[in-house]
Amino acid sequence: xxxxxxxxxxxxxxxxxxxxxxxxxxxxxxxxxxxxxxxxxxxxxxxxxxxxxxxxxxxxxxxxxxxxxxxxxxxxxxxxxxxxxxxxxxxxxxxxxxxxxxxxxxxxxxxxxxxxxxxxxxxxxxxxxxxxxxxxxxxxxxxxxxxxxxxxxxxxxxxxxxxxxxxxxxxxxxxxxxxxxxxxxxxxxxxxxxxxxxxxxxxxxxxxxxxxxxxxxxxxxxxxxxxxxxxxxxxxxxxxxxxxxxxxxxxxxxxxxxxxxxxxxxxxxxxxxxxxxxxxxxxxxxxxxxxxxxxxxxxxxxxxxxxxxxxxxxxxxxxxxxxxxxxxxxxxxxxxxxxxxxxxxxxxxxxxxxxxxxxxxxxxxxxxxxxxxxxxxxxxxxxxxxxxxxxxxxxxxxxxxxxxxxxxxxxxxxxxxxxxxxxxxxxxxxxxxxxxxxxxxxxxxxxxxxxxxxxxxxxxxxxxxxxxxx
Amino acid sequence: xxxxxxxxxxxxxxxxxxxxxxxxxxxxxxxxxxxxxxxxxxxxxxxxxxxxxxxxxxxxxxxxxxxxxxxxxxxxxxxxxxxxxxxxxxxxxxxxxxxxxxxxxxxxxxxxxxxxxxxxxxxxxxxxxxxxxxxxxxxxxxxxxxxxxxxxxxxxxxxxxxxxxxxxxxxxxxxxxxxxxx
Numbered sequence: 067x068x069x070x071x072x073x074x075x076x077x078x079x080x081x082x083x084x085x086x087x088x089x090x091x092x093x094x095x096x097x098x099x100x101x102x103x104x105x106x107x108x109x110x111x112x113x114x115x116x117x118x119x120x121x122x123x124x125x126x127x128x129x130x131x132x133x134x135x136x137x138x139x140x141x142x143x144x145x146x147x148x149x150x151x152x153x154x155x156x157x158x159x160x161x162x163x164x165x166x167x168x169x170x171x172x173x174x175x176x177x178x179x180x181x182x183x184x185x186x187x188x189x190x191x192x193x194x195x196x197x198x199x200x201x202x203x204x205x206x207x208x209x210x211x212x213x214x215x216x217x218x219x220x221x222x223x224x225x226x227x228x229x230x231x232x233x234x235x236x237x238x239x240x241x242x243x244x245x246x247x248x249x250x251x252x253x254x255x256x257x258x259x260x261x262x263x264x265x266x267x268x269x270x271x272x273x274x275x276x277x278x279x280x281x282x283x284x285x286x287x288x289x290x291x292x293x294x295x296x297x298x299x300x301x302x303x304x305x306x307x308x309x310x311x312x313x314x315x316x317x318x319x320x321x322x323x324x325x326x327x328x329x330x331x332x333x334x335x336x337x338x339x340x341x342x343x344x345x346x347x348x349x350x351x352x353x354x355x356x357x358x359x360x361x362x363x364x365x366x367x368x369x370x371x372x373x374x375x376x377x378x379x380x381x382x383x384x385x386x387x388x389x390x391x392x393x394x395x396x397x398x399x400x401x402x403x404x405x406x407x408x409x410x411x412x413x414x415x416x417x418x419x420x421x422x423x424x425x426x427x428x429x430x431x432x433x434x435x436x437x438x439x440x441x442x443x444x445x446x447x448x449x450x451x452x453x454x455x456x457x458x459x460x461x462x463x464x465x466x467x468x469x470x471x472x473x474x475x476x477x478x479x480x481x482x483x484x485x486x487x488x489x490x491x492x493x494x495x496x497x498x499x500x501x502x503x504x505x506x507x508x509x510x511x512x513x514x515x516x517x518x519x520x521x522x523x524x525x526x527x528x529x530x531x532x533x534x535x536x
Numbered sequence: 537x538x539x540x541x542x543x544x545x546x547x548x549x550x551x552x553x554x555x556x557x558x559x560x561x562x563x564x565x566x567x568x569x570x571x572x573x574x575x576x577x578x579x580x581x582x583x584x585x586x587x588x589x590x591x592x593x594x595x596x597x598x599x600x601x602x603x604x605x606x607x608x609x610x611x612x613x614x615x616x617x618x619x620x621x622x623x624x625x626x627x628x629x630x631x632x633x634x635x636x637x638x639x640x641x642x643x644x645x646x647x648x649x650x651x652x653x654x655x656x657x658x659x660x661x662x663x664x665x666x667x668x669x670x671x672x673x674x675x676x677x678x679x680x681x682x683x684x685x686x687x688x689x690x691x692x693x694x695x696x697x698x699x700x701x702x703x704x705x706x707x708x709x710x711x712x713x714x715x716x717x718x
Contacts, residue, residue: 095683096579096682096683097682097683100579100682100683222614222618228623229623230618230619230622230623231618232625233615233618233619233637233638233641234619234627234634234637234638238641239640239641239644242640242641242644242645243640243644246644246645246647246648249648249651249652250647250648250651253651253652253655254651256655257655257658261580261681264681265579265681265682267681268678268679268680268681268682269678269681269682284659284664284665284666285664285665285666285667285668285669286664286681287577287669287671287672287677287680288577288578288579288680288681289575289576289577289662290563290575290576290577290578290582290585290586290589290591291575291586291589291591291662292662292664293578293580293581293582293583293585293586294581294583294586294591294594295594295596295658295661295662296581296658296662297581297583298594298596298597298658299596299600299654299655299657299658302596302597302600302650302654303651303654303655306600306604306647306650306651306654307647307651309643309647310644310647313640313643313644313647317640320640517579517580517581518580520579520580521580521581525555526556526580527556528556528557528560528582528584529557532557532560532561532584533584535560535564535584
């Protein structure tokens, strides 16, 4: 019953003619697309490779739980933060993780509105990536408060203390922006899943799986009336998520830009943060997509065209980020402000100079290899470049947070920042949380949107005479 | 005491198609023949099918607009109430009603309410979650989420007639026409 689609290796012609490389390799039908995506979850046995990878990241996740337990027991003093650097890794990681989430929303919402149909095969797992990244991000400000069990004080609710939150503070804007973003991303992801969960319900043979997918599918039956409302709601969500995703990193940048600290108080921050977010997010998409398409044999659905397009987005947003760095330098020089000028000199030559120069190397210089088409079409090289960019974007946030804080206006209040092993443990732990969630996701949910892939098929469209009815 | 035997009530007659063309043409014919209580089932969104059975407008966008406006208003009014009326804090003599700093939360609340309304509105109008629907009694209906297209003319339609409607559906491109119990 199950005809397996032959696993397509990127052929020589595909390598030579990337522009002709299709979004979906020809030869698929409604049946084969369904079978292929469903079989990854419902038929494929659990492999040793999956178990090994999951065990590794699950171990890291447990490291996080351990580090967090110790943190709650002892307090934030176990981290390297102190006055003057009170933000440290917690905020660096927060900004990094939120940024990574942005690519998922960009792919699912903005590319949908721009009618970029190639997104159909990567949007589902990119949205899952967004959800997990935002979950990792949200944890940092929470535990950074020192007393996370009182974090609900950030929300406006009538209380016996008779006080209300300060809505004029960027930190409170952040609470609203990130929680709205998490909610809308989860809704968008779940709404997209409903029809595919119905397919799973109808295909699963295991009664437990059938029941669970059936409950999640909520009785979806593919009625034309339902589809019409569904498409309308989905498009509206995309339209709402588009300004939302741009606003989230803008608000994150306000955490910095609204303050008066040298190096933070600049108007270039919002666009430069958003571009950086998309830059690192696409790098994470590639870090996930390249192994997934290889290990699950979905090169015919995530083709070289997808990798090429993602690489081009990285190249473009990377150049915007480079422009942001150039403008930071220009502002420092042109402002004529001694503190701004000193801050910049301190970045270039101060005790944290290594981080700035690594940043330039990882974020600006090395990614220029993406101009070369051969690199964009070589999954292994693209994977390495993406890792470099991810590390570079983490360093960018480190440079912004630490170099501005550690030497501000008065030399008497200067200090140094050194991260402790607990800082690293929590960061590695969130990587564990993120990747173990991704490992579970590819085995439990359709990682490629089945119904949207069906729409890419030529036979899914009406013939011209039927379509031209009206 | 035994219940008298009665045949299960009929939900409708279901025609099965292999192509979107066959389905849409049949839907248009059925609509032209005066059938109204019917529904098409497809494995992916096919807007023409909804148009063909006479379902052209959805109220989801209107609901979303209302949700967004309510969200924006409640976001702004909450901040106004807190900072001007309930808990006025004088920070360096700045105005209490400092509207520029209220914009972001107003915007986020607009998006949040609109998004939730779009999803909840869509599900409510669709009648989901729905634990039971008679169409699932069709023996091959699981293919509707896979590669087949179905048209169901419901017994509740005033023009419905078991014999006539069956003949009518058999005259389309359907590969199979079957009765489905309620």
